[in-house]
Amino acid sequence: MSILVNKDTHVIVQGITGRDGSFHARQMKAYGTQVAGGVTPGKGGQDVDGIPVFNSVKEAVAATGANATVIYVPAKFAPAAVIEAAQADVPLIICITEGIPVMDMIEVYHTVQNRGLRLIGPNCPGVISPGQCKIGIMPGQIHKPGRVGVISRSGTLTYEIVNALSERGVGQSTCIGVGGDPIIGSGFRDLLPLFQDDPDTDAVVLIGEIGGDEEERTAELIKASITKPVFAYVVGQTAPEGKRMGHAGAIVSGGAGTAASKIKAFNEAGVPVARTIDELADTVAAKFKA
Amino acid sequence: MKIHEYQAKALFRSYGIPAPADQLATTPEDVRKAAEHFGTVVAVKAQVHVGGRGKAGGIKVVKNADEAFEAGQRILGMDIKGITVKKVSVVESSAEIEKEAYLGIILDRAIKGITFICSAEGGVDIEEVAATMPDKIITFSSTSRDFPEDEARAVAGQLFNDETKADAVLNIMRGLFKLFVEKDCSLAEINPLVVNSRGDVVALDGKINFDDNALFRQPDILALRDMDEEDPNEIEAKEKGLSFIQLDGEIGCMVNGAGLAMATMDMIKFYGGEPANFLDVGGSSSPEKVIHAFKLLMSNPKIKAILINIFGGITRCDDIARGILESFKHIDIQLPVVIRLSGTNAEEGMALLEGAPLVTADTFGNAVQTAIRLANGEAA
Numbered sequence: 003m004s005i006l007v008n009k010d011t012h013v014i015v016q017g018i019t020g021r022d023g024s025f026h027a028r029q030m031k032a033y034g035t036q037v038a039g040g041v042t043p044g045k046g047g048q049d050v051d052g053i054p055v056f057n058s059v060k061e062a063v064a065a066t067g068a069n070a071t072v073i074y075v076p077a078k079f080a081p082a083a084v085i086e087a088a089q090a091d092v093p094l095i096i097c098i099t100e101g102i103p104v105m106d107m108i109e110v111y112h113t114v115q116n117r118g119l120r121l122i123g124p125n126c127p128g129v130i131s132p133g134q135c136k137i138g139i140m141p142g143q144i145h146k147p148g149r150v151g152v153i154s155r156s157g158t159l160t161y162e163i164v165n166a167l168s169e170r171g172v173g174q175s176t177c178i179g180v181g182g183d184p185i186i187g188s189g190f191r192d193l194l195p196l197f198q199d200d201p202d203t204d205a206v207v208l209i210g211e212i213g214g215d216e217e218e219r220t221a222e223l224i225k226a227s228i229t230k231p232v233f234a235y236v237v238g239q240t241a242p243e244g245k246r247m248g249h250a251g252a253i254v255s256g257g258a259g260t261a262a263s264k265i266k267a268f269n270e271a272g273v274p275v276a277r278t279i280d281e282l283a284d285t286v287a288a289k290f291k292a
Numbered sequence: 293m294k295i296h297e298y299q300a301k302a303l304f305r306s307y308g309i310p311a312p313a314d315q316l317a318t319t320p321e322d323v324r325k326a327a328e329h330f331g332t333v334v335a336v337k338a339q340v341h342v343g344g345r346g347k348a349g350g351i352k353v354v355k356n357a358d359e360a361f362e363a364g365q366r367i368l369g370m371d372i373k374g375i376t377v378k379k380v381s382v383v384e385s386s387a388e389i390e391k392e393a394y395l396g397i398i399l400d401r402a403i404k405g406i407t408f409i410c411s412a413e414g415g416v417d418i419e420e421v422a423a424t425m426p427d428k429i430i431t432f433s434s435t436s437r438d439f440p441e442d443e444a445r446a447v448a449g450q451l452f453n454d455e456t457k458a459d460a461v462l463n464i465m466r467g468l469f470k471l472f473v474e475k476d477c478s479l480a481e482i483n484p485l486v487v488n489s490r491g492d493v494v495a496l497d498g499k500i501n502f503d504d505n506a507l508f509r510q511p512d513i514l515a516l517r518d519m520d521e522e523d524p525n526e527i528e529a530k531e532k533g534l535s536f537i538q539l540d541g542e543i544g545c546m547v548n549g550a551g552l553a554m555a556t557m558d559m560i561k562f563y564g565g566e567p568a569n570f571l572d573v574g575g576s577s578s579p580e581k582v583i584h585a586f587k588l589l590m591s592n593p594k595i596k597a598i599l600i601n602i603f604g605g606i607t608r609c610d611d612i613a614r615g616i617l618e619s620f621k622h623i624d625i626q627l628p629v630v631i632r633l634s635g636t637n638a639e640e641g642m643a644l645l646e647g648a649p650l651v652t653a654d655t656f657g658n659a660v661q662t663a664i665r666l667a668n669g670e671a672a
Contacts, residue, residue, distance in 0.1 A: 077505065103506035104399055105437070105476050111404040112435050127605075141605045141636055158549025161635060162603045162656070182550060184401050184478075211551060214401045237554040240539070240561045241570070248535040248550025248572045250505060251401070257419060261558075277562055279555065280657055 004131035004176040005151070005196040005203070006094060006122070007070065011135045012038040014068040014092075016059065016083050017075035022098075024050050026074065026139055033142040035135045038066035059090040070094040072128065072137050077101035080124060081110050088114045088121075095187070096137050097123035104250075107185040114187060121187025125250070127157040127179035138179070140164075148173015150290055151197040153190055154209035155180055155216075155249070159237065163209060166283035171291045175203040182249025184213070190220040198228050205231040205290050207282070208273075210264055212238030213252045217264035221271035231289070234268045234275045235282045236261050293502045295516045296339040298381040300498035303475070307467035309482070311495040313384040323364030326382035327357040333385045336363040338370065338377040341521045348372045353385060378520055387488035389496070393451045394418050395464065396481030397472045399503075405435035406472060408465065410447055414484035415496075439469045452487050460493040461485075475513055476506030525588055532584040534573055541566025542596040542667045544589035544627075546582070548573050548607045556601045559656065565664040568595045573607075582615025586623050597667035600631040601659060602641075609633040609641030620648060628666040632659035 007013075013030070017023035018040025028051055031037045039054045039062045046057035056062035059071060071092045075083045080099040087095045088110075095114060102110075102124050114121040122129055128138010132145035144161055146168040154160040160179055167174065178193055180186050190208055197203045206228075210217040217236065224232055239261040241247050243254045254260050265275045276282030295303075301311040315326035316339070327334045338350030345351055350372050352363040360382065370377045392414030400407035410430045413421045421428055430450065432443035444465045449458035464485065472480045479501040486496050507514050519527065529536030535550065539557075543565050547553035550572045557567040571588065573581050589598055602612050612633065619625065629650040633641045642652065651672045653659035662672050 078508070101505050103476055103509070104478065104503045105473060105506065108405055108435065109437070139606055144635065154551070156549065156551025158547075158603050158605060158607075159551030159555050161605045162552055162555070165603070165635065184399060185404050209551070211554060216401070219402070237551055237558055240557040240567055241554060242537070242539065245537050245570075246504070247537065247554055247570055250503075252550060252554070278559060278657065280655075 004134060005193070005200050006120075006129050006176060006178065007131050007135040007137055009134040011070050011137070012036045012066060012068045013070040013072055013137050014038055014059065014062045014066065015040040015053070016071055016073045016087065018042055018050050018053065018055055019045050019048070020074055023074035027051070027053055029142070030136055033136040035137060038062070038068040059086045059092065063090050063092060068092065070096065070137060073097040073099055075099060081106040084110045084121065085113050088117050088119055091117060091119065093119055095119060095121045096126070096128050097121065097187070098126060098128060098139060099123070100125040102183070104183070104185055107183065111185055111187060122178060123181040123187060125183045126181035126186070127160065129176065129178045131176045132174050140177070140179070144168055145177065146173040149175055149202060149204040150286060151175050151200070151203045151206040152177040152209070153180060153193050153206065154178070155182055155211050155251070156209055156237070160209060163207065163235065163279055163282065166279055167207070167286060170283050170287035172283070172287050175200060182251050184251040189216045191216065191223050194220065194223060194228055194232070198230055203230065205233065205286065207286060208232060208234045210234060210236040211249070211252050212241050212247065212254050212261050213249070213259045215259065218267040221267035221273065224271045224273060232273045233282060233286050234273050235279065236264045236268070236275060293504055293507060293513070293517060294341045294521070295500055296341070296518065297337065297498060298339055299516045300500045301495065303471060303500065304467070304482070304495050304498055307471040309464050309467045309495050310492060311498070314381045316379055317364060317382055318368070318379045320361050320364035320368060323380060323382055324357045324361040327354065327360030330382070330384045334360055335383040335385045336360060336367055337381045337383060338367050338372060339379045339381055340372050340375045340377055341518070342373040342375055345372060350377060375521065387490050387492070389486045390489055391452050391487040392484035393486070394421070394481070394483050395451065395468065395485045396479070396483065397468055397477070399478045400433060403433055403435060405433045406469070407431055407433040408440070408444070410451055412451060412453060414486070418481075418483065434469070437473045439466055451485070454487070457487060457493055464493060464495070476503045476510055477501065478503045525591065529571070529584070529588055533581055534571060534585055534588070536588060537570040538592070539567055539569050540594070541568045542594055543663050544568045544592060544595040544598040546571050546573060546585045546589065546598065546600045548602050552601065552603060556599065556660070559660045560599070560664065563661050563664055565660070565667060568592055579611060579615035579618050582612055583619045583622060586619040586625065590623055590625065595627060597663045598627055598629045599659060599663040600629065601656060602633050602635070604633065604635030604637055608637045609635065610637040610644060613641035613644040616645065616650070617648060628672070630659050630663040630666065632656060
C-alpha cells in the first residue's frame with residue numbers, strides 16, 4: 003500500500019517536550035499514527051498526552067519496539083540526535099530540523115549509511131502514507147489514500163500539489179519531502195526505486211527545484227530503470243544566480259543547477275514537466291484518477 | 293556568506309598557504325602610499341563580491357606610485373555589476389608568473405562529501421574548463437573531516453606538471469582542506485595558484501564562501517561580513533524571520549514556504565508578469581511577520597500590485613488574515629492587493645478579511661492573473 007511508513011510503523015519523537023515536538027506528536031497521534039514514545043534527555047518518566055517520554059533513543063526503542071523516529075530538536079543538537087538514533091539502529095530516521103551545518107551532515111549521512119539505515123531530511127516536512135501513518139509536519143487532511151507516489155524537495159509547495167491531486171480524485175500511496183538542504187539522507191534517486199517496486203504505486207510525481215544536479219541524475223536513472231510513469235514539476239525558473247532561495251540547497255551557482263537544465267534532462271528521459279501546478283495535476287488526473 | 297579576496301588571502305596565510313603581501317586602501321592617496329611602501333610593481337584590485345572584476349576594469353597592474361594613485365582614482369567608486377567599489381587591495385607583484393593552475397574545494401552534494409577540483413588550466417573560469425576540456429580537470433574527494441592524503445599526493449605533482457613543486461602543492465592542499473573543514477566553507481578556491489619567477493608556489497587570487505547554517509559557531513568569520521555588499525532590505529528581512537530577495541519586476545509577492553514562493557514567481561512570469569521579489573514568510577507566521585512583510589514590499593517603488601499566496605499547513609490562514617488587517621491599520625497601502633488563502637483555516641481567514649480593501653481569488657492561477665491585470669492598470 004505504500005513505501006517507508008504504514009499502519010505498522012511505530013514512531014518515537016525525539017524532542018517531544020519541545021514546542022514543535024509536542025505539538026506535532028499530538029497531531030500525528032490524532033491522524034492515527036502509532037506514536038510509541040518520545041525522547042528528551044532528563045525528562046524520562048514524564049508523558050505528553052499519554053505518550054511516554056524516555057531519556058534516550060535506546061531506552062525508548064527497548065521499551066516500545068519502535069521502528070522509526072522523527073527528530074524535532076534544534077539545529078545545534080540535531081546532528082547528535084540523528085547519530086543517537088543511528089547507534090540505536092532505528093531503521094527509519096526522519097529529521098525535520100532546519101539549519102543544520104553542512105559539515106555536520108557529512109558525518110551524519112555516512113554514519114547512518116554505514117549502519118544500513120535510512121535517513122529522510124533534514125529540513126523536510128516528513129513522510130505520509132495517507133490513511134495509515136503521518137510522520138512529520140504536513141497537514142494530514144489534504145491527503146487522500148491512493149496509488150500515486152510523491153517525492154519533493156519542498157514543503158508548502160508539496161501541500162499545494164498534493165491538495166490539487168486530491169481535489170481531482172488522485173490519491174497518494176506515500177508522499178515524501180526529502181528536504182531543502184544541500185546534503186540530505188535520501189534523494190529522488192534513492193526513493194524512486196522503492197516506488198518502482200511498490201505494487202500499490204502506479205505513478206510518481208517529482209517536485210524539483212533549482213540547485214545541485216539531483217534532477218539531472220534522476221533523469222538518467224529513469225531512462226535506465228524506471229518503467230512506471232513519472233511526472234515532474236521544477237520551480238525556480240525566475241530565481242537569480244548566486245542567491246539562496248530560502249532553502250539552503252536552492253541556489254544556482256556558476257550557471258549550474260538551473261531549472262532549464264533540469265527540465266531539459268527530464269524531457270530527454272521522457273518525463274513530462276508541467277508548466278503550472280494545475281497542468282501537473284490535470285495531466286496526472288487524466289491518467290490516474292481513482 | 294561571501295568574503296573579499298583580501299580577507300580570503302589573510303585566511304590562506306593563517307593556514308600556511310603563501311599569498312603575496314597586500315594592503316587595503318579606500319582612497320587614491322592610500323593606494324599611492326601602499327605602492328610606495330612596496331616600492332615595486334603592484335596590482336590594484338577592486339574588492340567586491342561579484343565575479344568578472346578584471347573584465348569590468350576593476351584590476352590594474354601599475355609600475356609606480358603615481359600610476360597606482362591614478363588606478364585608485366579610476367577603480368574606487370567604479371560600478372561593477374551594480375556594486376560600487378569602496379575598497380581596493382594593493383598587491384605586491386614584483387615576481388613574474390611562470391605557470392598558472394586552479395585548485396578548489398567544493399561541497400559535493402552527489403557524494404555527500406568534500407571534493408578537490410584541480411586543473412593545470414589556471415586563471416580562467418573553471419566552469420568553462422569543465423564544460424569545454426573536462427579531461428583537464430582532476431578531482432578527488434573525502435567523505436569525512438580527514439584529508440585525503442594518498443589521493444592528494446598522487447595529484448600534487450601534476451598540477452604544474454613539475455614533481456619538484458609537489459611538496460609545496462601538497463602543503464597548500466592540506467592547508468586549504470583544513471581551512472574548509474574548520475571554518476565551515478561551502479567553497480574555497482585558489483585561482484590562479486601560480487609558480488612565480490622565484491620558484492615559489494603562491495595563491496594569487498582566492499574566493500571563499502561559507503555555510504550560512506554554521507555561522508553561529510564561526511564568530512571570526514561572521515566578523516568578516518561586509519554589509520556594504522548586501523541588500524539592506526534582505527538583512528532586515530532576515531532579522532525579522534523572513535526570507536527575502538529583491539528582483540526587478542512590478543508584482544510584489546508574499547508567500548509561505550520557499551518552494552511555493554519560487555512557484556509563485558514562476559507563475560507570474562508564465563502569465564506574462566515579472567516578480568518584484570522572493571518573499572517567504574515562513575511557517576507558523578505571526579501577524580507581526582505579515583506586517584514586516586508588507587513594510588518591505590511597500591518600500592519598493594517599482595511594485596504596482598501585491599500578491600499574497602498562502603497555503604496553510606502549519607501556517608494558519610486566519611493568522612495571516614489578522615496580520616493583513618493589522619497591516620492595513622498601520623501602513624498606508626495604496627497599491628492593489630490580491631489574496632488567495634487555501635488550506636488550514638482558509639474559510640476563517642477569508643471571513644476575517646470580508647470588507648477589507650483587497651481582491652480575493654479562489655485559485656493560485658486566478659490570483660496571479662488578477663495581480664498582473666491590476667499591475668497593468670486594468671480592472672481586476
